[in-house]
Amino acid sequence: MSEITDTLETTLENPVSGIDQSSGNFKYDMTYDFDAGTGLNERTVDYISSVKKEAPWIHDFRQSALKTFFAKPLPTHWATRDLENINFDKIRYYLSQGQKPKRTWAEVPEDIKRTFERLGIPEQERKFLAGVEAQFDSEAAYSNIKEAVSKQGVIFMNSTEALREHPEIFRKYFGKVIPTGDNKFSALNSAVFSGGSFIYVPPGVKVSHPLQAYFRINAENFGQFERTLIICDEGSELTYMEGCTAPKFSTATLHSAVVELVALKGAKIQYITVQNWSSNVFNLVTKRGLAHEEAEIKWIDCNIGSRLTMKYPGVVLKGRKSRGEVISIALANDGQHQDTGAKMVHAADETTSTVVSKSISVGQGRATYRGVVHIPKNLKGCKNNTECDALLINTNSRTDTYPAITVRGDRHAVQHEASVSKVSAEQIFYMQQRGLTEGQAMSLSVNGFINDLARQFPMEYSVELKRLIDLEMEGSVG
Amino acid sequence: MSSLEIKNLHVSTGDKEIVKGVTLTINSGEIHAVMGPNGTGKSTMAKAIAGHPDYVITQGDVLIDGKSILEKESDERAREGIFLAFQYPSEIPGVSIANFMRAALQARMAEGEEIDASAYYKRLYQKMDLLKIDRKFTSRSVNEGFSGGEKKRSEILQMALLEPKFALMDETDSGLDIDALRIVSDGVNSLRGPNLGILLITHYQRLLSYIVPDHVHVMIEGRIVKSGDKSLALELESRGYDWVKQELATA
Numbered sequence: 001m002s003e004i005t006d007t008l009e010t011t012l013e014n015p016v017s018g019i020d021q022s023s024g025n026f027k028y029d030m031t032y033d034f035d036a037g038t039g040l041n042e043r044t045v046d047y048i049s050s051v052k053k054e055a056p057w058i059h060d061f062r063q064s065a066l067k068t069f070f071a072k073p074l075p076t077h078w079a080t081r082d083l084e085n086i087n088f089d090k091i092r093y094y095l096s097q098g099q100k101p102k103r104t105w106a107e108v109p110e111d112i113k114r115t116f117e118r119l120g121i122p123e124q125e126r127k128f129l130a131g132v133e134a135q136f137d138s139e140a141a142y143s144n145i146k147e148a149v150s151k152q153g154v155i156f157m158n159s160t161e162a163l164r165e166h167p168e169i170f171r172k173y174f175g176k177v178i179p180t181g182d183n184k185f186s187a188l189n190s191a192v193f194s195g196g197s198f199i200y201v202p203p204g205v206k207v208s209h210p211l212q213a214y215f216r217i218n219a220e221n222f223g224q225f226e227r228t229l230i231i232c233d234e235g236s237e238l239t240y241m242e243g244c245t246a247p248k249f250s251t252a253t254l255h256s257a258v259v260e261l262v263a264l265k266g267a268k269i270q271y272i273t274v275q276n277w278s279s280n281v282f283n284l285v286t287k288r289g290l291a292h293e294e295a296e297i298k299w300i301d302c303n304i305g306s307r308l309t310m311k312y313p314g315v316v317l318k319g320r321k322s323r324g325e326v327i328s329i330a331l332a333n334d335g336q337h338q339d340t341g342a343k344m345v346h347a348a349d350e351t352t353s354t355v356v357s358k359s360i361s362v363g364q365g366r367a368t369y370r371g372v373v374h375i376p377k378n379l380k381g382c383k384n385n386t387e388c389d390a391l392l393i394n395t396n397s398r399t400d401t402y403p404a405i406t407v408r409g410d411r412h413a414v415q416h417e418a419s420v421s422k423v424s425a426e427q428i429f430y431m432q433q434r435g436l437t438e439g440q441a442m443s444l445s446v447n448g449f450i451n452d453l454a455r456q457f458p459m460e461y462s463v464e465l466k467r468l469i470d471l472e473m474e475g476s477v478g
Numbered sequence: 479m480s481s482l483e484i485k486n487l488h489v490s491t492g493d494k495e496i497v498k499g500v501t502l503t504i505n506s507g508e509i510h511a512v513m514g515p516n517g518t519g520k521s522t523m524a525k526a527i528a529g530h531p532d533y534v535i536t537q538g539d540v541l542i543d544g545k546s547i548l549e550k551e552s553d554e555r556a557r558e559g560i561f562l563a564f565q566y567p568s569e570i571p572g573v574s575i576a577n578f579m580r581a582a583l584q585a586r587m588a589e590g591e592e593i594d595a596s597a598y599y600k601r602l603y604q605k606m607d608l609l610k611i612d613r614k615f616t617s618r619s620v621n622e623g624f625s626g627g628e629k630k631r632s633e634i635l636q637m638a639l640l641e642p643k644f645a646l647m648d649e650t651d652s653g654l655d656i657d658a659l660r661i662v663s664d665g666v667n668s669l670r671g672p673n674l675g676i677l678l679i680t681h682y683q684r685l686l687s688y689i690v691p692d693h694v695h696v697m698i699e700g701r702i703v704k705s706g707d708k709s710l711a712l713e714l715e716s717r718g719y720d721w722v723k724q725e726l727a728t729a
């Protein structure tokens with residue numbers, strides 16, 4: 001543990017300073033040893049399953065998920081019709097240079113290593129992380145956990161390895177929080193998933209530093225489908241961070257992940273996402289956690305970039321006194337649509353859920369909030385607090401709020417607040433008059449708007465968030 | 479030693495011409511008061527000089543040290559030394575004064591240079607003490623929930639920190655009680671010096687007994703119709719703007 005603790009102090013400074021992280025918009029020309037080709041059918045699934053040398057049960061699981069995917073219509077009766085612009089026949093579903101990640105950066109192929117160095121990952125790992133997994137297109141290129149943490153019995157690896165090495169835990173929880181047929185994209189992920197993290201934390205173990213995964217898309221016309229499964233056993237604690245980027249292509253890129261969390265009795269999971277997709281990415285992700293008695297699951301979800309993001313992290317509050325929280329920040333710049341929200345399903349007495357959503361729409365950017373809070377009649381003593389704030393920059397911006405709060409019975413406390421505010425031309429002029437450029441002025445307004453949330457975040461994360469907002473706002477000035 | 483030249487300035491908003499040919503030169507070290515009734519175009523002139531996008535300069539020029547600034551964006555003008563103390567300062571929710579000014583100072587530094595945080599805070603506190611601003615203001619959001627007097631003091635604090643060459647102070651006295659007026663005036667007087675030129679906009683002479691101007695100009699309906707020394711302000715006080723208007727009509 002001491003190795004990690006010793007470096008904690010230096011993390012109080014900007015962990016990414018001195019590293020050129022100015023943009024994720026770069027790519028390397030790669031040749032892939034494993035390529036499932038373009039388009040999707042049963043043979044694509046066979047290929048993926050065979051290169052991973054999977055057990056028959058998982059191969060069957062995939063094939064049946066593929067049928068579900070084909071059978072389900074796009075959810076355009078409630079979601080945007082932009083989904084119709086995804087051409088599933090033009091996408092490449094599996095690209096990798098091998099299925100076994102390296103344990104040291106020195107062994108990682110040069111171009112891939114350089115990619116992650118430019119993104120600052122090895123640096124962050126040295127400074128404040130308990131372990132890192134770095135996924136490049138379909139598979140993890142690097143994966144390592146600090147010895148002190150693995151000695152506590154913590155398992156951290158990608159899903160490909162976990163299926164081989166820990167099938168008994170994997171199979172017990174996999175697909176239980178988010179069933180294949182939850183939605184069309186969870187079915188797609190269930191058919192072709194590759195990579196993503198598998199984590200198991202034994203009872204009572206409190207992992208003192210975050211585990212991090214970084215998902216990098218490098219290839220064009222590509223779909224990334226990582227699958228993450230995290231199980232925190234009784235009384236354990238974990239913070240997990242994920243980051244993602246892709247270069248900007250003229251064609252659409254698809255990212256469709258499924259993330260399942262299980263917090264057993266009294267466990268605490270904090271799941272943090274820093275997403276910075278380029279504006280050609282369709283980002284359609286299903287995330288849900290299952291909280292047992294007195295457990296706590298907190299999603300901190302920050303969505304920057306992408307063409308369309310649809311993501312509604314949820315918590316199923318299954319055990320008495322369990323708690324769920326979603327903190328969501330979405331920045332919709334020109335030409336982007338952030339369709340985000342939260343889903344809280346109360347299924348036991350005295351359960352508590354909190355949702356705080358802040359969205360920013362710039363120019364033609366569009367932000368939509370969809371929230372579901374479900375408290376059935378037979379329960380008592382449940383609480384929900386939902387707050388949705390929208391900030392509009394430029395009059396064309398659009399924001400919609402669709403809260404659906406179904407509360408039955410009268411033994412609960414539910415609160416809902418919503419606000420819409422605008423950054424006025426007068427405000428921008430005021431800041432410019434002090435010497436800030438228009439981009440800096442907008443960035444400062446946005447940072448002010450999310451300030452009360454950002455300061456609850458871990459230091460490294462709020463620094464990163466601010467940097468991404470600065471970049472995004474700089475770029476949004478014509 | 480610098481100069482701010484306003485030459486035959488005409489300003490419109492929409493189709494309406496509001497400033498109709500103002501000529502005025504301010505040298506560093508000088509304080510020029512511009513007085514005039516409400517709605518006469520004083521704020522419009524100040525905002526146009528600062529580069530507000532709603533106001534179009536249709537004729538004339540504004541120059542710093544002989545170089546026109548009209549092609550520059552408002553933020554560039556600010557960095558060249560123009561400061562506008564707003565009549566109605568905007569609120570910036572969630573952004574503390576300390577962070578706001580830090581960003582403004584950072585914007586003035588060369589690429590790759592970082593502001594020295596501890597020196598900055600030292601200077602910030604020193605200026606706050608000077609203006610009798612409570613330390614708790616450092617972390618409060620800019621102008622949010624500030625009283626009228628607090629907003630004006632915060633404008634002067636910003637001016638003190640940014641050290642402009644020319645300050646356009648728009649109705650800095652409005653909404654201040656007598657104690658606040660004294661504090662603000664003391665603050666401005668302490669900034670007075672050979673490196674700062676001030677254009678002081680007011681429609682009361684009251685302020686001018688605290689901040690004594692070198693020149694006084696009367697602005698009516700978009701034009702400067704009379705200029706003089708500080709005694710002109712006193713005359714206006716006793717005889718009112720109607721006196722100037724009548725003089726104009728008979729002239």
Ligand SMILES: Nc1ncnc2c1ncn2[C@@H]1O[C@H](COP(=O)(O)OP(=O)(O)O)[C@@H](O)[C@H]1O
Nearest residue numbers: 491496514515516517518519520521522523532
């Ligand atoms: N943005 C604007 N749009 C339309 N009219 C304006 C605008 N700003 C000022 N005016 C008009 O210009 C005139 C001068 O206003 P202003 O410059 O604020 O006067 P003063 O500061 O001398 O009181 C007023 O008639 C006012 O209504």
Ligand SMILES: [Mg+2]
Nearest residue numbers: 520521565649
């Ligand atoms: Mg005015």
